[in-house]
Amino acid sequence: MAASDHIVGRGPNAGARVFSGLMPRAEAVAIPLGALLAGFLAFSLFLLFLGKSPAEFYGLVWKAGFSSAFSWQNTLSRVAPLIMAALCVALPARLGLVVIGGEGAIVLGGLAAGVTGTHVAGPLGMVLMALSAMVLGGLWIGAIGALRIKRGVNETISSLLMAYIAIALFNHFVEGPFRDPGSLNKPSTAPLDAALRVGEMPFIAAHWGVAAGVIACVLCWILIDRTTLGFAARIAGDNIRAAQVQGLPVGPLVIGFTALGGAWAGLAGFFEVAAVHGSANASLIAGYGYTGILIAFLARHNPLAILPVAVLMAGFEASSGLIQRRMDLPDATILVFEGMVFIIILLSEALYGRLRIFSPGYWESR
Amino acid sequence: MSGAGAISVEALHMTMRFGDFTALDDVSIDIPAGSFHALLGENGAGKSTLVKCIMGFYRATSGELMVNSSQVKMTDPRVAQQLGLGMVYQHFTLVPSLTAAENLVISRADAPAVINWRAEHRRLTEFMAQMPFKVPLDQPVSRLAAGEKQKLEILKQLYLGNRFLILDEPTSVLTPAEADEVLGHVRGLTEAGQITVLMISHKFREVTAFADAVTILRRGRRVGGGKVGEISVEEMSETMMGKAPETSERRRAATRQHPVLALKALRAKDRSGLKSIEIENITLKSGEILGVAGISGNGQMELMEILTGQRHVSAGEITVKGDAFRATRAEARRHKIRYLPEEPLHNACAPRMSVAENLAFRIFDADKGGRPSFWQDRRAMAKNASDLIETFKVKTSSPAARIASLSGGNVQRAVLGRELTGDVDVLIVSNPCFGLDFAAVNSVRDRIMAARNKGTAVLLISEDLDEIMELADRIIVMSEGRVSFETPIAAANIVEIGQHMAGHG
Numbered sequence: 001m002a003a004s005d006h007i008v009g010r011g012p013n014a015g016a017r018v019f020s021g022l023m024p025r026a027e028a029v030a031i032p033l034g035a036l037l038a039g040f041l042a043f044s045l046f047l048l049f050l051g052k053s054p055a056e057f058y059g060l061v062w063k064a065g066f067s068s069a070f071s072w073q074n075t076l077s078r079v080a081p082l083i084m085a086a087l088c089v090a091l092p093a094r095l096g097l098v099v100i101g102g103e104g105a106i107v108l109g110g111l112a113a114g115v116t117g118t119h120v121a122g123p124l125g126m127v128l129m130a131l132s133a134m135v136l137g138g139l140w141i142g143a144i145g146a147l148r149i150k151r152g153v154n155e156t157i158s159s160l161l162m163a164y165i166a167i168a169l170f171n172h173f174v175e176g177p178f179r180d181p182g183s184l185n186k187p188s189t190a191p192l193d194a195a196l197r198v199g200e201m202p203f204i205a206a207h208w209g210v211a212a213g214v215i216a217c218v219l220c221w222i223l224i225d226r227t228t229l230g231f232a233a234r235i236a237g238d239n240i241r242a243a244q245v246q247g248l249p250v251g252p253l254v255i256g257f258t259a260l261g262g263a264w265a266g267l268a269g270f271f272e273v274a275a276v277h278g279s280a281n282a283s284l285i286a287g288y289g290y291t292g293i294l295i296a297f298l299a300r301h302n303p304l305a306i307l308p309v310a311v312l313m314a315g316f317e318a319s320s321g322l323i324q325r326r327m328d329l330p331d332a333t334i335l336v337f338e339g340m341v342f343i344i345i346l347l348s349e350a351l352y353g354r355l356r357i358f359s360p361g362y363w364e365s366r
Numbered sequence: 367m368s369g370a371g372a373i374s375v376e377a378l379h380m381t382m383r384f385g386d387f388t389a390l391d392d393v394s395i396d397i398p399a400g401s402f403h404a405l406l407g408e409n410g411a412g413k414s415t416l417v418k419c420i421m422g423f424y425r426a427t428s429g430e431l432m433v434n435s436s437q438v439k440m441t442d443p444r445v446a447q448q449l450g451l452g453m454v455y456q457h458f459t460l461v462p463s464l465t466a467a468e469n470l471v472i473s474r475a476d477a478p479a480v481i482n483w484r485a486e487h488r489r490l491t492e493f494m495a496q497m498p499f500k501v502p503l504d505q506p507v508s509r510l511a512a513g514e515k516q517k518l519e520i521l522k523q524l525y526l527g528n529r530f531l532i533l534d535e536p537t538s539v540l541t542p543a544e545a546d547e548v549l550g551h552v553r554g555l556t557e558a559g560q561i562t563v564l565m566i567s568h569k570f571r572e573v574t575a576f577a578d579a580v581t582i583l584r585r586g587r588r589v590g591g592g593k594v595g596e597i598s599v600e601e602m603s604e605t606m607m608g609k610a611p612e613t614s615e616r617r618r619a620a621t622r623q624h625p626v627l628a629l630k631a632l633r634a635k636d637r638s639g640l641k642s643i644e645i646e647n648i649t650l651k652s653g654e655i656l657g658v659a660g661i662s663g664n665g666q667m668e669l670m671e672i673l674t675g676q677r678h679v680s681a682g683e684i685t686v687k688g689d690a691f692r693a694t695r696a697e698a699r700r701h702k703i704r705y706l707p708e709e710p711l712h713n714a715c716a717p718r719m720s721v722a723e724n725l726a727f728r729i730f731d732a733d734k735g736g737r738p739s740f741w742q743d744r745r746a747m748a749k750n751a752s753d754l755i756e757t758f759k760v761k762t763s764s765p766a767a768r769i770a771s772l773s774g775g776n777v778q779r780a781v782l783g784r785e786l787t788g789d790v791d792v793l794i795v796s797n798p799c800f801g802l803d804f805a806a807v808n809s810v811r812d813r814i815m816a817a818r819n820k821g822t823a824v825l826l827i828s829e830d831l832d833e834i835m836e837l838a839d840r841i842i843v844m845s846e847g848r849v850s851f852e853t854p855i856a857a858a859n860i861v862e863i864g865q866h867m868a869g870h871g
């Protein structure tokens with residue numbers, strides 16, 4: 001029995017073979033892209049139904065999100081928390097956990113940063129703020145992983161409930177023990193010292209959080225795609241029984257990945273406080289954690305793909321105000337749009353492995 | 367539901383390509399109404415692909431399908447259902463927590479949103495009265511024995527009004543006696559002209575005893591066939607493999623035996639959580655095969671889970687070479703322990719990862735010297751994959767294909783290759799030959815025997831008593847979660863073992 005003639009493609013040339021090797025990867029790009037376009041289309045129909053012009057809508061998104069240096073600044077200002085919130089969904093997802101409570105880790109990270117900031121000073125102080133935000137975020141989401149492993153608690157529900165608890169705790173502390181007496185109509189922690197504020201990057205109109213987000217994505221991609229830990233996590237995420245039979249440390253992997261995701265969300269809270277708001281207050285509760293879910297799913301939980309998707313979604317969110325004013329649409333319109341895309345993305349999951357053009361070998365027979 | 371009476375099916379010039387890989391190549395098969403047709407072929411020959419094309423799960427690249435002599439477009443499994451074509455799988459598709467009656471009613475495509483159970487029960491009783499065999503209707507399916515479940519699967523198809531049944535290896539989870547009973551009833555139904563049957567099987571005994579005609583596939587082509595009785599078993603196997611089967615003689619060498627694995631006073635919950643597993647003492651020695659016999663569902667699966675660290679042990683201890691053993695990766699590596707769970711795609715593979723990645727599960731986290739490594743070594747993984755694919759004759763369109771796209775037997779080979787490579791001191795296997803063609807069965811058993819002869823301690827959990835009688839040095843029987851009987855092979859007596867398996871010790 002010559003097994004080899006089944007393995008080696010009988011393709012006409014090496015080019016076709018390379019192409020064939022790429023096709024399974026192309027599937028992971030083409031299907032979400034198709035779903036995104038379908039989402040655009042569905043939302044256009046929704047706008048037509050409301051008697052609004054889809055062309056005007058997408059035109060305004062372009063104008064407010066991407067057309068000029070000013071609009072890019074507007075977009076990039078939202079990118080950092082979106083990237084980190086998406087990582088908080090994508091990392092647990094690689095282990096098969098659907099964590100949707102990243103918002104909780106963001107606000108608690110912001111709180112930790114704001115409170116730490118009132119006790120420290122200097123560059124080291126900034127590092128301490130960031131660390132405290134990451135630790136608190138990591139503990140918060142890591143606890144969700146631990147509950148899942150030790151007690152079998154469904155992580156989707158627990159993360160959502162814990163996000164509510166996190167927000168309640170945040171409000172309690174900001175309005176109570178850590179409230180700056182000077183903050184009158186908007187309860188906040190004490191304003192940060194100027195030396196503790198994160199500044200803008202050179203040449204780009206964005207704060208350093210964007211660079212941190214890019215680095216975080218690259219690190220996570222290396223972790224998943226290049227290290228043995230990531231390989232073990234992928235096994236456990238695909239079939240936990242197989243991972244257990246191999247004796248892989250499933251529990252520590254789940255807790256570690258959820259905690260790492262939470263740490264990134266916590267870091268998002270730090271940048272929101274140190275680069276944007278200057279103190280921890282209710283502006284932190286901006287829904288980045290929820291948009292992060294959409295981004296992670298669109299990116300198929302691939303950390304590198306999160307980057308472009310986050311920029312796109314940031315552009316949409318940045319245009320929200322303009323759309324509200326120009327098209328006389330409610331603020332929630334962008335949420336409707338995100339919801340539609342999300343549903344189509346979930347539906348498109350059924351397509352993987354079904355489309356023949358993406359199967360390895362298809363192109364070798366061309 | 368279609369009208370009563372068996373249906374004829376004819377497939378003409380079926381071709382199915384997956385990329386450049388041709389899984390079916392111009393295959394024609396004619397199954398007249400009321401016949402019992404067997405489909406034979408080695409692992410990966412294209413049997414499942416052919417029936418999936420007939421059932422509309424795959425859309426054939428080319429070819430025609432005739433049902434009752436008129437051409438149909440089988441675009442969708444629902445079309446097959448409407449025409450009265452149904453399929454019974456190797457593994458059960460029943461909902462275990464529901465009763466047999468509930469399973470039947472919810473399986474109907476037209477099951478109403480609100481079910482009038484009294485009326486349904488009346489209809490079911492009438493339906494059952496016409497059936498040649500019975501299954502207790504008001505018991506949860508989880509309490510039924512494997513043979514009864516398989517009978518229920520067939521009843522379900524009849525209840526759905528299907529008159530052409532495809533059975534994909536229907537007896538692999540049954541004991542020979544159960545298989546004979548189930549197939550005898552099926553045979554009766556075909557003789558009565560009620561149904562037509564197409565059965566995929568690797569067991570010649572069943573084929574010659576129950577089928578009228580066979581079709582033999584090899585590498586996607588139809589290479590032979592004919593009436594049962596006109597074609598001998600030797601001819602069948604030769605056509606299947608393309609050569610005369612090698613009769614391998616497994617010889618049991620003298621080995622040095624000393625205790626390796628010991629289970630003492632183990633207590634754990636069983637699957638249902640209601641009963642318990644109580645194992646007082648099992649000692650496995652090097653250079654021996656210890657066969658664990660028993661009817662499925664008597665604690666064998668739990669024993670495997672305990673040994674792989676998947677099931678919590680409430681008391682007792684497991685030791686390997688005197689050290690306490692908790693089934694961590696480091697311990698398994700140090701003591702060279704390997705596992706082959708049953709149904710490898712579900713228990714030992716990551717179905718969405720590639721064949722190459724699945725083949726790397728043992729080696730990915732250690733470098734050549736066996737030290738833990740932090741970075742993945744892609745080149746080593748690729749080399750490992752092509753070596754294993756070559757040595758174990760795994761048929762795959764590419765190492766990058768998802769392992770779930772392989773035929774059942776090829777998944778089994780891939781996992782075997784992964785686990786049996788290198789030095790093995792303890793091998794724990796469960797039903798290693800399910801779904802394998804006879805050549806593969808032979809080679810798996812050869813490998814297990816060869817490992818034993820080299821001094822490996824083998825724990826062979828199997829529901830196939832013939833397999834245990836053939837391979838084991840010593841046999842224990844599990845019944846109700848306990849070891850109820852032990853005998854060396856020399857004194858083993860099938861009747862006695864059978865009685866212990868059935869719980870009458």
Ligand SMILES: Nc1ncnc2c1ncn2[C@@H]1O[C@H](COP(=O)(O)OP(=O)(O)OP(=O)(O)O)[C@@H](O)[C@H]1O
Pocket residue numbers: 384387389407408409410411412413414415416761762763771772773774775776801803
């Ligand atoms: N969806 C798929 N994509 C790619 N290749 C496939 C797919 N399904 C089946 N194949 C290939 O087609 C061949 C035939 O597979 P099939 O499942 O029909 O074999 P089989 O005769 O049923 O074998 P077994 O006895 O092992 O069940 C195999 O080599 C398999 O790898």
Ligand SMILES: [Mg+2]
Pocket residue numbers: 413414415773774775
């Ligand atoms: Mg098959």
